[in-house]
Amino acid sequence: MAEPGPGPAGTSRTNWTIGATVAVVTWFLGVSALLLQLTSGVPLLLGDLLFVVVDATVALVYGTVAAVVLARRPHVVGWLTALAGIGAGVAALGGGWRSYASTHPALPPLTPLADAYGWAWIPGTVGLFVLVPWFVRSGRLGAGDWCGVVAGAASIAFFLLAPTDDPRPAIGAIVAVGLVTATATAWRWRRGPVADRRGLGLLALGTALMALSFVPLLGTWADPDVVLALPLTHLACQALFPAAILVCVLRNRLWGLDLVLSRATVAAMLAVGLALVYGVVVVVAATVVDGPAAQILAAVGVAVAVQPLHAWLRRRVHVLVYGDGGDPGRAALSVGRHLSTAATADDLVAGLAVGVREALRLESVTVEWPVAGPGAGTDGVRDVEHGGRVLGRVHVVPRAGERLDARTRDALDQLLPVLGAGLALAQGARELEAARDATTRARLAERRVIRRELHDGVGPWLTGLRLGLQGARNVLDTDPAAAAAILDALGAEAEQRVEDVRALSRSLLPPSLDELGLEAALGELAGRQAVAGFVVDVRCDPSAGLDPRVAAAAYAIASESVVNAARHSGAAECRLDVEVLDDALVVTCEDAGVGVAPGTRSGVGSRSVRERAEELGGRVEVTPLRPGAARPGTRVRAALPLVPGGAAFRPRSVTTPDEVVA
Numbered sequence: 095m096a097e098p099g100p101g102p103a104g105t106s107r108t109n110w111t112i113g114a115t116v117a118v119v120t121w122f123l124g125v126s127a128l129l130l131q132l133t134s135g136v137p138l139l140l141g142d143l144l145f146v147v148v149d150a151t152v153a154l155v156y157g158t159v160a161a162v163v164l165a166r167r168p169h170v171v172g173w174l175t176a177l178a179g180i181g182a183g184v185a186a187l188g189g190g191w192r193s194y195a196s197t198h199p200a201l202p203p204l205t206p207l208a209d210a211y212g213w214a215w216i217p218g219t220v221g222l223f224v225l226v227p228w229f230v231r232s233g234r235l236g237a238g239d240w241c242g243v244v245a246g247a248a249s250i251a252f253f254l255l256a257p258t259d260d261p262r263p264a265i266g267a268i269v270a271v272g273l274v275t276a277t278a279t280a281w282r283w284r285r286g287p288v289a290d291r292r293g294l295g296l297l298a299l300g301t302a303l304m305a306l307s308f309v310p311l312l313g314t315w316a317d318p319d320v321v322l323a324l325p326l327t328h329l330a331c332q333a334l335f336p337a338a339i340l341v342c343v344l345r346n347r348l349w350g351l352d353l354v355l356s357r358a359t360v361a362a363m364l365a366v367g368l369a370l371v372y373g374v375v376v377v378v379a380a381t382v383v384d385g386p387a388a389q390i391l392a393a394v395g396v397a398v399a400v401q402p403l404h405a406w407l408r409r410r411v412h413v414l415v416y417g418d419g420g421d422p423g424r425a426a427l428s429v430g431r432h433l434s435t436a437a438t439a440d441d442l443v444a445g446l447a448v449g450v451r452e453a454l455r456l457e458s459v460t461v462e463w464p465v466a467g468p469g470a471g472t473d474g475v476r477d478v479e480h481g482g483r484v485l486g487r488v489h490v491v492p493r494a495g496e497r498l499d500a501r502t503r504d505a506l507d508q509l510l511p512v513l514g515a516g517l518a519l520a521q522g523a524r525e526l527e528a529a530r531d532a533t534t535r536a537r538l539a540e541r542r543v544i545r546r547e548l549h550d551g552v553g554p555w556l557t558g559l560r561l562g563l564q565g566a567r568n569v570l571d572t573d574p575a576a577a578a579a580i581l582d583a584l585g586a587e588a589e590q591r592v593e594d595v596r597a598l599s600r601s602l603l604p605p606s607l608d609e610l611g612l613e614a615a616l617g618e619l620a621g622r623q624a625v626a627g628f629v630v631d632v633r634c635d636p637s638a639g640l641d642p643r644v645a646a647a648a649y650a651i652a653s654e655s656v657v658n659a660a661r662h663s664g665a666a667e668c669r670l671d672v673e674v675l676d677d678a679l680v681v682t683c684e685d686a687g688v689g690v691a692p693g694t695r696s697g698v699g700s701r702s703v704r705e706r707a708e709e710l711g712g713r714v715e716v717t718p719l720r721p722g723a724a725r726p727g728t729r730v731r732a733a734l735p736l737v738p739g740g741a742a743f744r745p746r747s748v749t750t751p752d753e754v755v756a
Contacts, residue, residue: 113165120157123183130190146189153183178218185215223304272305439524480514629667655683663687689726
């Protein structure tokens with residue numbers, strides 16, 4: 095697969111440039127703000143200056159998240175995240191410059207920049223939890239979703255225009271809209287489209303925490319410790335949100351960054367979890383003991399919780415970010431869930447493709463079945479084998495702007511046996527469907543033959559018999575001799591019709607076939623044709639122990655071929671050969687007659703012959719015996735597997751004096 099640009103693998107030049115620009119701008123703003131604040135000499139714990147650190151951290155974290163998203167795909171979530179990072183960076187730079195300028199009077203105050211400290215963070219930061227969750231989906235937004243977006247935008251505008259002396263109504267509005275957004279996200283996690291549910295629970299939790307982090311701003315506190323706790327609480331509540339965005343939007347591997355992303359996500363969530371554990375343990379310990387003992391108990395509690403919490407978070411984040419591909423068992427179960435509702439073989443194969451796509455988080459998966467040709471040998475193509483045979487081929491396409499990494503390739507290779515078993519099942523289902531269809535057609539063909547014989551032969555004769563008996567009855571009193579002659583003629587005709595019915599019965603399935611075998615039944619066939627003046631030269635290999643289904647099909651094919659030769663070839667004889675090869679029974683009927691005229695439509699008998707062979711997994715070929723001759727003759731050759739329906743059967747090639755017949 096060609097690399098689409100000079101940037102990191104799988105990114106286009108434009109996307110990579112946009113992502114890099116966002117990262118550079120946000121990091122410049124965040125780092126510059128921190129340097130200004132730290133070198134200003136103004137203590138961070140003075141007033142609300144701790145928010146400089148909060149805004150700078152938001153700029154660094156969300157700028158990085160935006161860069162990752164925009165470098166991979168130009169999504170609205172990436173732009174909103176970039177807005178949050180840049181806005182927070184500008185606010186932090188304004189606060190840092192205000193502190194630095196206060197201790198360096200010679201510098202210009204840059205009032206617009208300093209004033210940005212109070213408002214520049216609002217659109218992006220608030221937009222994270224009132225706008226972003228609505229756009230995290232695979233499809234288009236519905237009417238209700240757009241209402242949520244409009245409400246979020248209105249709450250941001252309300253906050254920006256709120257009076258500085260009492261912003262509490264505006265803060266209450268964004269908290270309310272944020273909680274509604276979190277509720278809607280949680281509903282989609284539980285009730286929404288299955289393809290969109292992965293990671294929405296984490297996003298709903300992060301949205302709710304972001305909204306609740308503004309609740310303390312609704313009150314007023316005189317305690318300096320509480321004032322200092324506000325920015326720390328705000329920062330802690332935002333720690334989960336970047337991970338939620340990455341998990342929900344990307345949902346797969348980042349080339350070269352996948353391990354870093356997974357560890358960083360675990361580390362961020364672990365820090366939040368440990369902070370919560372530490373706070374709970376401190377509160378509990380303080381109610382039990384006083385003094386340093388409470389801190390010791392808290393430290394012990396955190397130490398005990400680190401390992402299990404880390405292991406649990408790592409498993410959860412691994413599944414959220416990488417899907418089921420890292421666990422062959424889970425991936426196989428994910429694929430298998432899509433097979434339970436398959437009604438046909440095609441539905442089963444389609445379910446396999448959907449299962450692999452969802453398990454490995456791919457853009458599309460196509461299962462080529464049956465195989466049309468040799469594999470392309472590309473990175474996204476795998477042959478699917480089962481029982482030593484290539485049954486199909488799977489083509490996988492990564493999501494837009496991405497490529498297949500080693501983790502996905504390994505997971506795909508581990509799923510190939512499951513795909514092979516599924517394709518084998520689908521092939522068996524299709525063969526069963528074909529066998530049922532062929533059996534139905536064969537039965538219909540035999541019924542048409544019987545109907546034709548009854549309608550054109552026995553039926554008219556019975557009508558004539560009834561009329562003859564009525565005529566004999568009419569002359570019985572006046573001319574007994576004539577009546578007797580009529581009855582004698584009718585008796586002879588009845589005897590002939592009895593033989594016709596017996597012949598029809600024998601042509602369908604003669605008793606000798608079950609009692610004496612195929613060779614004896616073909617001998618009887620030749621004997622009946624000899625009585626009618628047509629010579630059949632039969633040569634049959636010993637066929638003891640032949641499968642009854644194969645024997646019945648071989649006899650029906652031979653009988654139909656001989657009857658056609660006797661009726662239509664114009665020849666006085668034909669040759670019938672039955673050979674038992676390694677894996678096939680080959681029936682060949684040859685005559686030196688006029689041959690089959692081009693464009694001749696197959697009759698019921700010919701179609702029945704082909705369907706009988708195909709039902710068992712064999713085939714029939716009708717070719718001229720001597721192509722180009724005045725009387726080309728006809729060769730009918732049927733190859734039947736000795737094991738009916740054997741998937742590995744292929745008719746062998748046999749070299750004859752005239753031509754090679756496959």
